[in-house]
Amino acid sequence: MSPIISYNAQWAKENISLPDLLSAFGHDPVSVTKHGYEYWYNSPFRYEKEPSFHTSYLGGKWIWNDFGRGDVQGNGNVIGFLQLHENVTVSEALQILRNLFPHKGQGVLWSKVNKLPLFQDISLSQKELGAAPAENNLEVTKVREQVWDKSLIGYLAGERSIDYQLALKYLKHISYTNKKTGKTYQTLGFENESGDYECRDKFFKGILKSPNAEDRNTAKDISYIPGSEKNSVAVFEGFMDFLTVLTLKKVPVLPVDVIVLNMVNMRRRAIDFIKQSNYEHIYTFFDNDQSGEKTTTFFKEELGQGVKPQNHLYQEFKDYNQYLQARKG
Structure with missing residues (x-):
């Protein structure tokens, strides 16, 4: 029987390179030293001109300091x-690491799997030997304007409690193929300002490059949806929280402009975008966690008293979508 990989914490620490992971999210090193075992980056968590984020290979694993x-x-x-x-x-x-790097690591025989620690908690998959890095394997083959797959609609309406009839206006049906296995998958895509797709479904979370983008790497970016009231903007961490507001308000569009960060380290990009407009009110819908608090503080420091946090609306929950799920549950 073919070897299998156990996707647990030990697998991640021993097999996943932080430079590879940073590259997958669009972060390039400022300098590389010690024959490729030490990297310096501008921090992925904030805007800066001098690199303060450091990662090195030490003790058989990659560690980092910001x-x-x-x-x-x-x-x-x-x-x-x-x-x-x-x-x-x-x-x-x-799960994200498994999606990005499914072929990293040494497989073991099935007969030895039950001897692994915490066997009941690990995820197993057949290993394909000699495979290329997963970030180069996923290729969008088709983008449809209308989402037709029942499992994707079920994910929105069931697991996420989103009114899919309102949500589908903003989502695309993405078909993508793993070039090494030849298997094709379906996912929901939310387009960003660079033209690539923030993708979500029950089994996959990641970003896929537009089939029209041939001469560049995958681009992380914000998403912008214009509204009719140009004096206000609503800013969300992720598109599920934006779709949550539509569901709760039972409206197909918001009257204000909308910016979705798609990841918290796009906050600098969002703030620069906001500064180009004359918004009187900036409504933020960030997570109720340390990162969300820091992002809110960053917005207040940069944009002043026009920033009006809305996280009190879901104060018992990490984000607005969790609140919606609990309400409908």
Whole structure:
């Protein structure tokens, strides 16, 4: 029987390179030293001109330090980085890593799997030997304006409690193929300002490059939806929270302009975008966690008293969509 990979925390620490992960999210190093074992970056968590984010290969694993942060979360391993970067749990971080790097790591025989620690908690998959890095394997083959797949609609309406009839105006049906396996998958795509797609479904969370973008890497970016009231803007961390507001208000469009960060380290990009307009009111819908609090503070420092946080509306929950799910549950 073919070897299999156990996608657990030990697998992530031993097999996933932080430079590879940073590259997958569009972060390029400012300098590389010690024969490729030490990298310096402009921080992925804020805007800066001098690099303060450092990662190195030490003790058989990649570790990182963000010397510009003033909290205890300013260092760690690959899982800790992904938790902070994407605001996810450990299990969600492992799922993202599995999607990005399904062929990294040494497989073991099935007969030995039951001897692994915490066997009941690990995720297993057949290993394809000699595969290329996963970030180069996923290719969008078709983009449809209308979402037709029942499982995708079920994910929106069921797991996310979103009114899919309102949401589908903003989503595209993305078909993509793993070039190494030949398998094709369906996912929901939310277009960003660079033309690429923030994608979500029950099993996949990531960004896929537009088939029209041939001469560049995948681009993380904000999304902008114009409204009729040009004196106000609503800013969301992710598009599910934006769709949550539409569901709660039972409206197909918001009267104000909308900006979706798509990831918290796009906050500098969003603020620069906002500064080009004359908004009197800036309504923020950030998560009720440390990263959300820091992002709110950053907006207030940069944009002043026009910033009006709305996270009190879902104060018992991490984000607005969790509140919606609990309300409908």
